[in-house]
Amino acid sequence: xxxxxxxxxxxxxxxxxxxxxxxxxxxxxxxxxxxxxxxxxxxxxxxxxxxxxxxxxxxxxxxxxxxxxxxxxxxxxxxxxxxxxxxxxxxxxxxxxxxxxxxxxxxxxxxxxxxxxxxxxxxxxxxxxxxxxxxxxxxxxxxxxxxxxxxxxxxxxxxxxxxxxxxxxxxxxxxxxxxxxxxxxxxxxxxxxxxxxxxxxxxxxxxxxxxxxxxxxxxxxxxxxxxxxxxxxxxxxxxxxxxxxxxxxxxxxxxxxxxxxxxxxxxxxxxxxxxxxxxxxxxxxxxxxxxxxxxxxxxxxxxxxxxxxxxxxxxxxxxxxxxxxxxxxxxxx
Numbered sequence: 573x574x575x576x577x578x579x580x581x582x583x584x585x586x587x588x589x590x591x592x593x594x595x596x597x598x599x600x601x602x603x604x605x606x607x608x609x610x611x612x613x614x615x616x617x618x619x620x621x622x623x624x625x626x627x628x629x630x631x632x633x634x635x636x637x638x639x640x641x642x643x644x645x646x647x648x649x650x651x652x653x654x655x656x657x658x659x660x661x662x663x664x665x666x667x668x669x670x671x672x673x674x675x676x677x678x679x680x681x682x683x684x685x686x687x688x689x690x691x692x693x694x695x696x697x698x699x700x701x702x703x704x705x706x707x708x709x710x711x712x713x714x715x716x717x718x719x720x721x722x723x724x725x726x727x728x729x730x731x732x733x734x735x736x737x738x739x740x741x742x743x744x745x746x747x748x749x750x751x752x753x754x755x756x757x758x759x760x761x762x763x764x765x766x767x768x769x770x771x772x773x774x775x776x777x778x779x780x781x782x783x784x785x786x787x788x789x790x791x792x793x794x795x796x797x798x799x800x801x802x803x804x805x806x807x808x809x810x811x812x813x814x815x816x817x818x819x820x821x822x823x824x825x826x827x828x829x830x831x832x833x834x835x836x837x838x839x840x841x842x843x844x845x846x847x848x849x850x851x852x853x854x855x856x857x858x859x860x861x862x863x864x865x866x867x868x869x870x871x872x873x874x875x876x877x878x879x880x881x882x883x884x885x886x887x888x889x890x891x892x893x894x895x896x897x898x899x900x901x902x903x904x905x
Contacts, residue, residue, distance in 0.1 A: 593657045593736065596729045600653040603725035604646050606718050611639045611646070621715040628710070645679075648672060649726055656733040662741055673734055674842070674886070678850025680727035681843055682813070686805050687720040693801040745896050746838050750823065751830035757895055758825050762888055766825035769884040773818045776877040779870070780811040790870025810851065814881060817844030821885040824892055841889045849882030 613620055614628075615636050622628050628635055652672055655661040661669075782789065784807035788796060795803065820840030823829050829837070852875040856867060867875065 593733060596733050597653045597657045600726055600729040600733065601650050603722045603729065604649055606722045607646050608643060610715065610719065611643045615639050615643070621712045623712055626710055649676060649730060652676060653730060653733060656730075656737045661737070674846045675850055676727075676730060677734075677843060678846030678848075678882075679854065680723055680730070681847045682806065682809055682851050683720055683723045684727040686802070686809050687716075687724065689805045689809075690802045693805060742893070742897075744900060745893050746833075746835040748834055749830065750827050750832050750834055750837070753827055753834065754899070755827075757899070758827070758892065762891055763825045765884050765888050766821040769821050769881045769888070770818045772877055772884070773814050773881040776874045776881070777811055777814045779874045780807050780814070784808040784811060790868055790874070792868045792871065795871075810848075810878070813844050813847040813851070814878060815844070816840045817848050817882055817885040820844055821888050824888060838889060838892075841885050845882040845885040845889070847882075848878045849886070852876075852878035852882070 610621060614622070619629070652669075655664055655669060779790065783791065784804055817840070820837040820842075823832070823837035824841065856872065856875045
């Protein structure tokens with residue numbers, strides 16, 4: 573995973589694809605501005621988009637810290653867009669690029685899928701999700717539209733840049749179909765990891781499906797009072813991303829779906845593991861303002877199970893790519 577392109581190829585990369593990548597980079601950067609502007613305004617004390625009675629006004633110090641952290645996270649998108657579009661970005665160590673890109677995927681993918689679905693459900697008569705659990709307004713409705721639309725544009729443009737970059741730098745690692753993979757590429761230990769991920773994924777998968785279908789076991793009072801369209805959509809998506817991660821891991825480990833392109837299980841593993849780990853981690857840490865609003869023991873165990881599954885699948889994917897890269901280097905040496 574640490575291979576780089578030759579200098580001549582870097583020049584071709586910059587000349588031949590410069591216009592399209594510069595356009596995508598511009599879109600990614602501009603799409604960050606609404607969110608960054610709102611967060612910086614809130615840190616400075618502005619109440620734009622925050623109505624009277626919002627719980628955000630009750631915890632100014634903790635919210636300032638949380639807003640500062642999210643400003644840094646969204647600013648990292650701008651840095652990532654630059655890395656993916658500059659010739660020197662091809663020389664960045666793999667781990668230094670892959671980890672932030674994986675985290676960005678995990679945080680943006682649920683929003684990219686969830687917000688349009690929530691809007692559709694609301695349009696069909698579902699309850700809106702613009703108030704807190706106690707009925708007090710949380711944020712003005714327009715804030716959700718502006719922020720989440722920006723996130724979707726970020727995800728699309730950054731995802732396109734990442735695919736182009738990865739194709740240039742590591743494209744050979746997912747060439748061919750599953751049946752063409754060497755038998756010894758994935759060993760018994762990796763198959764055991766895939767099975768462990770599938771086993772650990774059953775409890776959180778069951779929990780999310782139960783909650784998506786209207787069950788209440790293990791939910792906090794805040795969740796019970798605020799089960800709107802957004803809640804049900806995100807629970808269903810949490811189950812979907814878990815299934816994606818487990819499926820991708822099993823396909824790689826046991827070479828199933830032999831006619832499938834290698835890129836498919838890798839994509840399932842990448843998106844599924846990232847969304848499972850990062851979204852569960854974010855939901856675990858999000859209630860910073862009031863410990864009473866934190867997750868119940870059942871929710872905490874569910875989030876922990878998700879993160880275990882995602883980490884196991886991610887490790888499986890890293891091993892697969894590292895092993896295939898090493899074998900290709902041996903053949904060309």
